[in-house]
Amino acid sequence: MKQLTDITTPFDDIAASKTLPGQDIDWLQQLREQARAQFQRQGLPSKKVEDWKYTSLWALSQEVFTHEAGASQLDEMRCSQTALLETAYRLVIVDGQFSAELSHIDGLETGLTVQPLSQAFSKTKSVLGQQVTLEKAGLNALNTMLMTEGAYIQVTANTKVSKPVELLVINTGETDKLATHLRHVIDIAENAELTLVEHYVSLADDSVGLTDVISEVNLAENARLNHFKLQHESLSHYHVATLAGKQASSSIWHTNNISLGAKLARNDIHSQLLGEQAHVTMDGLYLVAGKQHVDNHTRIDHAVPNTTSEEIYKGVLDGDSHAVFNGKVIVHKDAQKTDANQSNRNLLLSRTCEIDTKPEMEIYADDVKCGHGSTVGQLDEQQLFFLRARGMNETSARSLLTYAFAVEVLQRISDMPIRQALSNVIETRLPRGV
Amino acid sequence: MLTIKNLHASVDGKEILRGIDLTVNPGEIHAIMGPNGAGKSTLSNVLAGREGYEITQGEVIYKGENLLELEPEERAQRGVFLAFQYPVEIPGVSNVYLLKAALNAVRKYQGLEEVDAMDFLTLVREKMKLVKMNEEFLHRNVNEGFSGGEKKRNEILQMAVLEPALAILDETDSGLDIDALRTVSEGVNALRAEDRSIVMITHYQRLLDHIVPDFVHVLSEGRIVKSGDKELAKELEKSGYSWIHDAPEGETA
Ligand SMILES: Nc1ncnc2c1ncn2[C@@H]1O[C@H](COP(=O)(O)OP(=O)(O)OP(=O)(O)O)[C@@H](O)[C@H]1O
Ligand SMILES: [Mg+2]
Numbered sequence: 001m002k003q004l005t006d007i008t009t010p011f012d013d014i015a016a017s018k019t020l021p022g023q024d025i026d027w028l029q030q031l032r033e034q035a036r037a038q039f040q041r042q043g044l045p046s047k048k049v050e051d052w053k054y055t056s057l058w059a060l061s062q063e064v065f066t067h068e069a070g071a072s073q074l075d076e077m078r079c080s081q082t083a084l085l086e087t088a089y090r091l092v093i094v095d096g097q098f099s100a101e102l103s104h105i106d107g108l109e110t111g112l113t114v115q116p117l118s119q120a121f122s123k124t125k126s127v128l129g130q131q132v133t134l135e136k137a138g139l140n141a142l143n144t145m146l147m148t149e150g151a152y153i154q155v156t157a158n159t160k161v162s163k164p165v166e167l168l169v170i171n172t173g174e175t176d177k178l179a180t181h182l183r184h185v186i187d188i189a190e191n192a193e194l195t196l197v198e199h200y201v202s203l204a205d206d207s208v209g210l211t212d213v214i215s216e217v218n219l220a221e222n223a224r225l226n227h228f229k230l231q232h233e234s235l236s237h238y239h240v241a242t243l244a245g246k247q248a249s250s251s252i253w254h255t256n257n258i259s260l261g262a263k264l265a266r267n268d269i270h271s272q273l274l275g276e277q278a279h280v281t282m283d284g285l286y287l288v289a290g291k292q293h294v295d296n297h298t299r300i301d302h303a304v305p306n307t308t309s310e311e312i313y314k315g316v317l318d319g320d321s322h323a324v325f326n327g328k329v330i331v332h333k334d335a336q337k338t339d340a341n342q343s344n345r346n347l348l349l350s351r352t353c354e355i356d357t358k359p360e361m362e363i364y365a366d367d368v369k370c371g372h373g374s375t376v377g378q379l380d381e382q383q384l385f386f387l388r389a390r391g392m393n394e395t396s397a398r399s400l401l402t403y404a405f406a407v408e409v410l411q412r413i414s415d416m417p418i419r420q421a422l423s424n425v426i427e428t429r430l431p432r433g434v
Numbered sequence: 435m436l437t438i439k440n441l442h443a444s445v446d447g448k449e450i451l452r453g454i455d456l457t458v459n460p461g462e463i464h465a466i467m468g469p470n471g472a473g474k475s476t477l478s479n480v481l482a483g484r485e486g487y488e489i490t491q492g493e494v495i496y497k498g499e500n501l502l503e504l505e506p507e508e509r510a511q512r513g514v515f516l517a518f519q520y521p522v523e524i525p526g527v528s529n530v531y532l533l534k535a536a537l538n539a540v541r542k543y544q545g546l547e548e549v550d551a552m553d554f555l556t557l558v559r560e561k562m563k564l565v566k567m568n569e570e571f572l573h574r575n576v577n578e579g580f581s582g583g584e585k586k587r588n589e590i591l592q593m594a595v596l597e598p599a600l601a602i603l604d605e606t607d608s609g610l611d612i613d614a615l616r617t618v619s620e621g622v623n624a625l626r627a628e629d630r631s632i633v634m635i636t637h638y639q640r641l642l643d644h645i646v647p648d649f650v651h652v653l654s655e656g657r658i659v660k661s662g663d664k665e666l667a668k669e670l671e672k673s674g675y676s677w678i679h680d681a682p683e684g685e686t687a
Binding site for chain 2: 381382383385386387388389390391392393394396397400401403404405406407408411
């Protein structure tokens, strides 16, 4: 049974009519068929589903999206200005299509593969579809039946990649109401290391579109992935994303998820700690104003003994914005010596913004160290007075404290160029005011 | 420099300052002592412009201006500096950023250009030497994770960089070890100048051995009940405050 019955964009008809890449691959065709059957049964989730209680996809379901992008004129210079990092391997997707001209993925170092997914489906069998379930309420089925592009990234055993990889996903806004369905497959072998930035950006301030993306991550033993996501799209855009990974023993996954723009942004982030000594950090920051809506659902499964997780999500809300945080940490039976820490802190700058925060821990083991909490507050009066007593005017002092509250999330980033670049982007939204 | 006349202030209807009179001339150092809860920090906060106090009577004139009508930042820009009894931690703002922003705020008011980056570093390094602070502290967040003594030193560093005309030091000596007390005192003494006045709040005669005041006042229950020179502090050290209630109200030495 469909949850939202009046879906104006006939996604399943599009799946039938469109020539999707990878049609010669049997397992992929089967997977798409399953996904299509599932989507026909389930549709988009309604607010009756617990996980979607605070986020309505009604407006999204009523848009008439197109799946055919017109040719876009984007030159190298504009693209470089848009990128977050200067020194990086760069895979560029413009309006849902891989751009070979704008990408910098020739001459990769040994041990690193970065390819557009449309050309690499055949290599992805061991990871693709393995980290997400089609039955989960959300867009997994939709994405799987329609995914056309994305990145395939593979790092072979013992390779420590010297430069970050930036996946730059640009909406030019030249095709009105364009929907893109992207899938990234990231496979890091034993003892390998990579820094990855997923960067979603719109060039037009008010373009309407949909970015539907799933990133699947597989971390082998002792693999390490520093994983950043910067979502900075138009304030009329829809962004629905899943980031899901499985982690073998001693692997480390640092995720840093920054949401700045979109009319509606939803992230489902999930790590399964499947081997001992595995660690995940899930940090995040959301800045919303006006009528923006952002929803972060995170989940960490401590499945075996001796795994650790740390999570800080912070939010700054202004105007009539609405933010949702739901963080689940599940410590499974026998996952003794789990060490898990989670917090969600929110700064409310207006009276009309709204936050629904729910940190949750389900603990089925007895010898664990777990802590969680959430706070919702205004700027600290003592700090404000202190800054004013040092000569800063009230507006500047408020801006500075707001900026400081936000960038604290970045202070755990050890890669200085990335930390700096992200701080700069945040400063464009929250001027420090001095 | 500063004239306080019959100042009354209350919090939530409770009168805490009950008629303060105090005149501070340029170049003078005044020490204010007095029992816990007497209203010393309240007086400093009122002078610095903290919200939440209702001024029911009296006036404060600073350099010819009605101080109480100015916003906290306007007072700071005109040279009023409060070293906090409990310095505030500001995660996410580095010390160097704060110092620069504070200095530029004062300079802007004075009609000067923003300080040049190199000149600023030279200045800050010199001032850090004065209070014997390691440069590492520049890049740490304001007071975050600082020890009690480090926080106090940090307040004096800010004062040294800003070079205020009127500095109010609220128990800057509390929590300092003996060496730190000497360092901080040397820092303050180095800032003594003919056109700079200092009001020091302290509980201990010890500080006054290092920074010798021109006047010592005893504040009790919201009033200055006794004033004298540095000898008064020595008497207090011996006899405490039990005499206050025996003495006729408002007596001055
Ligand atoms: N915001 C407030 N609300 C209620 N009472 C207050 C407030 N601020 C100050 N007071 C009260 O006013 C009195 C004076 O406080 P103040 O902090 O000025 O004392 P002090 O002389 O600085 O003491 P100490 O030597 O302990 O620092 C105290 O009784 C205090 O409890
Ligand atoms: Mg006090």
